Amino acid sequence: MKRWVRWLILLLFAIYFFGPLVSTFVKSTETSPGHHSLDAWKALVTNDEVFHAIGQSLLLCVTTVLLMLVLLLPTMIWVRLRLPQLSRTIEFLCLLPLTIPALVIVVGINGVYAWVNYFFGYSPWVLTFAYVVLVLPYAYRSLDSALAALDVTTLAEAARSLGAGWFTVIVRVIVPNLGAGILSAAFISVALVLGEYTFASLLNNYQTLPVVIALFGKSNAQVSEAASLATILFAAALLLLLSFASRRSRGRKGV
Amino acid sequence: MRRVRSLASWLGVLPFFGYLLIFLMIPTVVVIVGAFRDNTSFSMSNIRALGDSAVLEALWKSVELSGASALIGAVLGAVLAAVIVAGSPTSFLRRIVTSLAGALAQTGGVALAFAWMATVGLSGTVTTLVQDVFGWNMGNSLWLFDLPGLTLVYCYFQIPLMVIVFLPALDGLKPQWREAAETLGATRWQYLTQVAIPLLRPAFLGSLLLLFANAFAAYATAAALISQGQSILPLMIRAARTSEVVLGQQHLAYAIALEMIVVVAIIMTGYALVVRRSSRWMR
Amino acid sequence: MNSSASQGSPLGVDFVDLHRHFGEVRGLDGLTLSVEPGELVCLLGPSGCGKTTALRILAGLDHPTSGEVKVAGKDITGVPANKRDMGMVFQAYSLFPHLTTADNVAFGLKLRGNSSAERRKRAGEMLELVGLSEHADRYPHQLSGGQQQRVALARALAFRPSVLLLDEPLSALDAKVRVQLRDEIRRVQLEVGTTTLFVTHDQEEALAVSDRVAVMNAGHLEQLATPSELYSSPATPFVGEFVGLSNRIPAAVDDGRVRLLGHSVDALPGSVSGPGVALVRPEVVGVEADEAGNATIASLSFRGPVTHVVCTLASDAAVGPGGVTADQEITAQIPSGHAQRLTLGQRVRVTIEPVPVLVIAG
Numbered sequence: 001m002k003r004w005v006r007w008l009i010l011l012l013f014a015i016y017f018f019g020p021l022v023s024t025f026v027k028s029t030e031t032s033p034g035h036h037s038l039d040a041w042k043a044l045v046t047n048d049e050v051f052h053a054i055g056q057s058l059l060l061c062v063t064t065v066l067l068m069l070v071l072l073l074p075t076m077i078w079v080r081l082r083l084p085q086l087s088r089t090i091e092f093l094c095l096l097p098l099t100i101p102a103l104v105i106v107v108g109i110n111g112v113y114a115w116v117n118y119f120f121g122y123s124p125w126v127l128t129f130a131y132v133v134l135v136l137p138y139a140y141r142s143l144d145s146a147l148a149a150l151d152v153t154t155l156a157e158a159a160r161s162l163g164a165g166w167f168t169v170i171v172r173v174i175v176p177n178l179g180a181g182i183l184s185a186a187f188i189s190v191a192l193v194l195g196e197y198t199f200a201s202l203l204n205n206y207q208t209l210p211v212v213i214a215l216f217g218k219s220n221a222q223v224s225e226a227a228s229l230a231t232i233l234f235a236a237a238l239l240l241l242l243s244f245a246s247r248r249s250r251g252r253k254g255v
Numbered sequence: 256m257r258r259v260r261s262l263a264s265w266l267g268v269l270p271f272f273g274y275l276l277i278f279l280m281i282p283t284v285v286v287i288v289g290a291f292r293d294n295t296s297f298s299m300s301n302i303r304a305l306g307d308s309a310v311l312e313a314l315w316k317s318v319e320l321s322g323a324s325a326l327i328g329a330v331l332g333a334v335l336a337a338v339i340v341a342g343s344p345t346s347f348l349r350r351i352v353t354s355l356a357g358a359l360a361q362t363g364g365v366a367l368a369f370a371w372m373a374t375v376g377l378s379g380t381v382t383t384l385v386q387d388v389f390g391w392n393m394g395n396s397l398w399l400f401d402l403p404g405l406t407l408v409y410c411y412f413q414i415p416l417m418v419i420v421f422l423p424a425l426d427g428l429k430p431q432w433r434e435a436a437e438t439l440g441a442t443r444w445q446y447l448t449q450v451a452i453p454l455l456r457p458a459f460l461g462s463l464l465l466l467f468a469n470a471f472a473a474y475a476t477a478a479a480l481i482s483q484g485q486s487i488l489p490l491m492i493r494a495a496r497t498s499e500v501v502l503g504q505q506h507l508a509y510a511i512a513l514e515m516i517v518v519v520a521i522i523m524t525g526y527a528l529v530v531r532r533s534s535r536w537m538r
Numbered sequence: 539m540n541s542s543a544s545q546g547s548p549l550g551v552d553f554v555d556l557h558r559h560f561g562e563v564r565g566l567d568g569l570t571l572s573v574e575p576g577e578l579v580c581l582l583g584p585s586g587c588g589k590t591t592a593l594r595i596l597a598g599l600d601h602p603t604s605g606e607v608k609v610a611g612k613d614i615t616g617v618p619a620n621k622r623d624m625g626m627v628f629q630a631y632s633l634f635p636h637l638t639t640a641d642n643v644a645f646g647l648k649l650r651g652n653s654s655a656e657r658r659k660r661a662g663e664m665l666e667l668v669g670l671s672e673h674a675d676r677y678p679h680q681l682s683g684g685q686q687q688r689v690a691l692a693r694a695l696a697f698r699p700s701v702l703l704l705d706e707p708l709s710a711l712d713a714k715v716r717v718q719l720r721d722e723i724r725r726v727q728l729e730v731g732t733t734t735l736f737v738t739h740d741q742e743e744a745l746a747v748s749d750r751v752a753v754m755n756a757g758h759l760e761q762l763a764t765p766s767e768l769y770s771s772p773a774t775p776f777v778g779e780f781v782g783l784s785n786r787i788p789a790a791v792d793d794g795r796v797r798l799l800g801h802s803v804d805a806l807p808g809s810v811s812g813p814g815v816a817l818v819r820p821e822v823v824g825v826e827a828d829e830a831g832n833a834t835i836a837s838l839s840f841r842g843p844v845t846h847v848v849c850t851l852a853s854d855a856a857v858g859p860g861g862v863t864a865d866q867e868i869t870a871q872i873p874s875g876h877a878q879r880l881t882l883g884q885r886v887r888v889t890i891e892p893v894p895v896l897v898i899a900g
Contacts, residue, residue, distance in 0.1 A: 021370060024373040026373070071274055083265070101516070104512040133275070197474070228365065228366035438599070438619060438625065
C-alpha cells in the first residue's frame with residue numbers, strides 16, 4: 001500500500017474517531033454559553049454523587065476481576081489436568097454469554113437477584129455476580145490461550161513428582177506462569193465493567209458511573225460529557241498499558 | 256477406589272457449573288418460560304403479541320440498524336485493520352489503534368451517546384458550526400435519534416470491534432504465501448484476488464455476522480441517546496419492563512427477549528459454521 | 539531426460555560482488571559466485587552467514603545494497619520478483635491452503651494464462667514426477683510435511699523456470715523424511731535439468747545432493763568446490779572445521795610438510811607456516827592393539843557400521859613441536875568389526891594415513 005494512501009486513510013479515520021472526543025471535551029468545558037472552564041471536570045471529584053459513582057465502578061472492577069479469577073482459573077486448570085474431556089463443554093459455556101444478550105439475562109434475573117439482595121444488600125457491588133457472567137467469554141479466551149501456550153500437564157506432573165499438593169501446583173506453579181493471560185483477562189474485564197449500563201440501570205438503578213452519567217445528562221450535561229470522555233480515555237490508557245505489558249507479541253508473522 | 260477418585264475430580268468443577276446455573280441458566284429459562292405465560296398461567300398471548308405491528312416494526316428497525324452498522328463497520332473496519340497491520344506487529348500506531356478500539360467497543364455504551372450528542376446533537380459542535388457556516392440547522396430534524404443517526408453512532412463501536420476481531424485474520428496471512436505467489440509470477444492484484452481475499456473471506460463473513468449480533472443486542476448507547484421511545488427491540492423491552500400503565504406488559508418483555516435470543520442464536524450459529532472452515536489454516 | 543518434464547537449455551547464474559547491509563550489520567560482504575547451467579549448487583553455512591539473503595536477492599524478494607545478479611549473463615538486479623522466471627521452494631507453509639494440491643501446482647500456469655486443459659495435464663505430469671498423483675484433490679492440511687514440500691517442488695517447476703531456488707526445504711521435517719526427500723529432490727533436479735541453488739545449514743545434506751558446494755561465512759564465500767574436494771582439501775580454517783569432523787592435533791608446518799605421530803605428511807595449501815593445529819579426519823586415524831603402543835583407549839562409541847574410538851596419547855608419542863600435552867585425545871573411526879577386538883583401557887598404537895592435512899592457527 002502506498003505511503004500517502006495509508007496516511008490519508010488514517011487521517012480520515014482519525015477525524016471520525018477523534019472528532020467526537022474532541023467535541024465532547026469542548027462541550028464539557030462550556031459551563032455556560034460562550035463561557036469556558038474546567039468546572040465540570042473538577043466536579044468529577046467534588047460532586048459527591050459523581051465521585052461516589054466513580055468509586056463504586058472502580059470497586060466493581062476489582063471485585064469482578066477477583067471473582068472471575070477465583071471462579072475461572074482453578075476450573076480451567078482443573079479441567080486441563082483432570083477432566084480434559086470437559087474442555088469443549090467449558091468452552092461452550094464460557095462463550096454462551098456472547099449468544100445470550102445482557103439485556104435478555106437482565107430480564108430473567110430478577111428472581112435470582114431478589115435472593116442476592118436478601119443476602120448481600122443493595123449496594124452496587126452486588127452487580128459483581130452478573131458482571132462475572134458478562135466478562136466470561138473475553139476472560140476465557142485470554143486465559144485459554146495463556147494455558148495453551150504452557151504445557152500444564154507436564155508442569156503439574158513435575159511438581160507432583162517433587163511432592164507438591166494440588167493447591168501448590170495450581171497457586172505456586174501454574175498461575176505465576178500465566179501472568180500475561182491473567183493481566184489481559186483482567187484489563188478487558190475492567191474495560192467492560194467501566195462502561196456497563198444495561199444491568200446497572202435495569203436491575204435496580206444501581207448508581208454506577210454509567211448510570212450517573214446518564215442521569216446527569218439532562219440536568220448537567222457538562223459533567224456527563226466530562227465523565228464520558230474520562231471513562232473512554234481511562235479504558236484506552238489501561239489497554240495501551242496492557243499492550244506493553246504482554247511481552248510476547250501476538251501476530252508475530254506480519255504481512 | 257476409581258469411582259471415588261473421579262467423583263472428587265468432578266467436585267472441582269462444581270463451583271463453576273453451579274455459578275453458571277444460577278446466574279446464566281436460570282435467567283434464560285425464566286425468560287423462555289415467561290414468554291409463554293401471562294401473569295397467572297400458560298398463555299400464548301405474549302408470543303402472539305410479537306406479531307403486532309409495533310413489535311414487528313421495532314424488529315425490522317433493529318434488523319436494519321444492525322445490518323447497516325454491521326456492513327459499514329465490517330468494510331471500514333477491515334480497511335482500518337489492513338492499514339495498521341502493514342506496519343510491524345508492535346508498532347506504536349497499532350498499539351494506539353487497538354487500545355482505543357478496545358475502549359470504544361467494550362466501554363463505549365453510554366459514553367458514546369454523549370460523545371455524539373456533543374458533536375451532532377441539538378447544540379453540538381458540528382451542528383453549531385454547520386449552522387454558522389451554511390445557515391442550515393441540522394438539529395431540527397432530530398435525525399440523530401432516528402435510524403441514520405443511530406447507525407452513525409453504532410458504527411463508532413462497530414468499526415473498532417471489527418478491527419479487534421479481524422486483525423488476527425490479517426495477522427494469519429503468512430508472508431510465505433505472498434512471496435510464493437510473487438515468485439510464481441503473480442502481480443499484486445493477482446495475489447489479492449486469487450490468494451489473500453479467498454483466504455480472508457470466511458473471517459470477514461464471520462466478523463460481519465458477529466457485528467450484526469453485537470448491534471442487535473446492544474442497549475446502553477440507544478438507551479442513553481433516546482430517553483423515551485421504543486423504535487428498536489431493546490428499547491421496547493425497556494418500555495415493557497418499566498411500564499406502569501399495564502402490568503401485563505412485563506411479560507411482553509419476556510417474549511421480546513426470547514425473540515432476541517432466537518435471532519442472535521441463529522446469527523451465532525452461522526458465525527460458528529463460517530469460521531470453522533478457515534480455522535484450520537489460520538494458525 | 540524425460541521430455542515432458544524438461545524445458546529449453548538451462549541457464550547459468552552469477553553473483554557479482556554482492557553486498558547487503560542491514561544498518562550496521564553486513565549480511566552480505568562481497569559475494570561473488572558463478573553457477574553453471576544445469577548444476578545444483580548448495581549454499582552452506584551457519585545461521586547469519588548470508589546464504590538465505592543471497593538466495594532471496596536472487597529471487598527478487600530482497601534488494602542488494604550494491605552488486606549485481608545475472609542470469610545467462612544478463613543483469614536482472616532491477617527486475618521485479620514476479621518477472622524473474624524462478625521457481626522457489628520455501629522452508630514451510632508456502633502452499634496455498636484454500637487450493638487443492640493440483641490447483642497449487644497449476645497456480646503459476648494459471649497466472650500465465652494457460653488453458654484449463656493444459657494446466658490439468660501439466661499438473662498431472664508434475665505430481666507424477668514427485669510421486670503424489672493420488673493426492674491431486676487433497677488440501678495441504680491433509681498432507682504430511684514431506685508431502686507438502688514435494689507439492690511445493692512440483693509447483694515451483696510446473697511453469698518450467700530457468701532457475702530453481704530452495705530455501706532450507708528440509709529443515710522443518712523429521713530426520714528420516716529429510717533423508718528420503720533430499721534424494722527425491724536431487725533425482726527430480728537431475729531429471730528436469732534446471733539450474734538449482736539449495737540453501738542449507740546441514741553439511742551432510744549439502745555433501746549428499748550437490749554438484750558443487752559454496753561454503754559461506756559472515757557474508758562472504760569461503761570455498762566453492764565439489765563435495766569430495768571440500769571434504770578432503772578444505773581451503774580455509776572455517777571450511778576445515780565446519781565440514782566433517784576433525785581431530786585438533788598440535789603440529790608444526792616446516793617447508794610444506796607436517797610431522798604427526800611419527801609420520802611426515804603434506805600440508806594443504808591453506809595452512810599456516812610454523813606451529814599450529816592440524817585438522818585430522820577420524821577415518822584416517824588407525825588403531826591397533828599393541829602393548830608397546832603410544833596410546834590407551836579412553837572410550838568406544840558404537841555407531842552402527844563404524845565405531846568411534848577415543849584414545850589418550852601417551853606423553854612420549856611424537857606429536858607436535860614440543861611433544862604431546864597432557865591428556866591429548868584423538869578420535870579414530872574404524873569399522874565396527876575391527877573395534878570389537880578392542881577394550882577400554884587397552885594399550886594401542888595410533889597411526890595416521892599419509893594424506894595431506896590442513897594446519898590452522900592454534
